[in-house]
Amino acid sequence: MFIVLLIVHGLFAVALLGAITHQAVSTWLPGQRQAGSFTGRFRGVSAAGYAKAIVVLYVCTAILGAIIYPEFRISIRGVLDELDAPAVMGAFELKEHFAVVGLAVLPAYLYFWRLPLADEYRRTRMALTAVLAFITWWNFLVGHVVNNFRGYAA
Amino acid sequence: MIRPRSVAFVAIVFAVVYAIAYVIAVWKNVPVFTYHPIAGTIGLGVEKPHDGPAMYWFGWMSTAAIAALAACLVASLVPERIARRLGSAWAWAVPVGVLLFFAYLLRGYFLR
Numbered sequence: 001m002f003i004v005l006l007i008v009h010g011l012f013a014v015a016l017l018g019a020i021t022h023q024a025v026s027t028w029l030p031g032q033r034q035a036g037s038f039t040g041r042f043r044g045v046s047a048a049g050y051a052k053a054i055v056v057l058y059v060c061t062a063i064l065g066a067i068i069y070p071e072f073r074i075s076i077r078g079v080l081d082e083l084d085a086p087a088v089m090g091a092f093e094l095k096e097h098f099a100v101v102g103l104a105v106l107p108a109y110l111y112f113w114r115l116p117l118a119d120e121y122r123r124t125r126m127a128l129t130a131v132l133a134f135i136t137w138w139n140f141l142v143g144h145v146v147n148n149f150r151g152y153a154a
Numbered sequence: 155m156i157r158p159r160s161v162a163f164v165a166i167v168f169a170v171v172y173a174i175a176y177v178i179a180v181w182k183n184v185p186v187f188t189y190h191p192i193a194g195t196i197g198l199g200v201e202k203p204h205d206g207p208a209m210y211w212f213g214w215m216s217t218a219a220i221a222a223l224a225a226c227l228v229a230s231l232v233p234e235r236i237a238r239r240l241g242s243a244w245a246w247a248v249p250v251g252v253l254l255f256f257a258y259l260l261r262g263y264f265l266r
Contacts, residue, residue, distance in 0.1 A: 066212070069209070069211065070189070070191035070209060071191075073191055073207050073209055074191050074192055074206060074207065077207070086262075086263045086264070086266050087263060087264050089263055090260050090262075090263020090264050091263075093260050093263065094256060094257065094260055096211055097176075097177075097180065097256045097260075098253060098256070100176050100214075100215055100218070101173055101176070101249050101252055101253055101256075103172075103215075104168065104169050104172035104173045104176065104218075104222070104249055105169045105173075105245060105246065105249050107164075107165040107168050107169065108162075108165040108166055108168070108169045108242075108245035108246075109245075110165075111161060111162055111165045112162070112165075112242065112245070120242075121242055123243070124242040124243060124245060124246065127243070127246040127247075127250075128245060128246050130246075131246050131249055131250060131253075134253075135253075
């Protein structure tokens with residue numbers, strides 16, 4: 001059951017990563033809607049349309065992470081301690097705290113992305129999106145490193 | 155009925171208070187409860203590990219949630235003319251500061 005939940009947690013994280021990256025790039029480096037290139041189309045998406053999906057995906061990913069966290073604490077953390085990998089453990093500790101900070105900004109993020117978009121909050125939207133994108137990327141990469149670390153170490 | 159700017163004010167207050175309350179809860183170890191995952195039991199406040207590890211993370215989040223919800227309750231009563239004075243940048247500036255503080259707090263893992 002733990003493995004199933006871990007995989008579902010990972011799948012939600014992949015979807016979240018795609019959505020927040022699309023939104024962050026189209027917010028910070030907006031492109032033309034009718035762009036012909038792949039990068040142009042990537043940058044030209046409607047950023048506001050991702051906001052609700054990002055909130056739902058973030059919450060679902062966080063809930064699944066919280067459900068499997070006790071099993072990690074019981075079975076896996078001890079192994080990491082034995083492998084003497086303080087940087088990996090530190091990165092995971094940051095992941096758990098960063099995830100909570102991400103939850104804290106979600107209501108404000110959702111509010112400032114509501115339609116119609118207010119021009120006065122453009123910088124706030126950019127910053128909140130960047131914060132969530134950073135947290136999502138950090139947590140995704142660290143989750144994968146921790147998940148695979150025993151294999152790397154071996 | 156809450157006016158739109160007041161909703162923004164409450165959302166900003168939530169982001170600021172939740173982030174600060176959470177970092178204080180972690181730093182000073184103030185969880186509402188301790189979870190013992192092997193025994194499957196919960197104890198109020200800080201409890202030492204028994205029958206395996208003790209988990210404080212859920213308790214820290216709950217501490218922060220209580221503080222943030224209380225702050226939001228107060229914030230919802232603040233008149234709109236005062237709520238307007240709070241800049242929206244607080245919603246991201248404080249959480250970014252908290253992220254940096256966590257990196258500082260856990261630097262020992264990376265500097266061994």
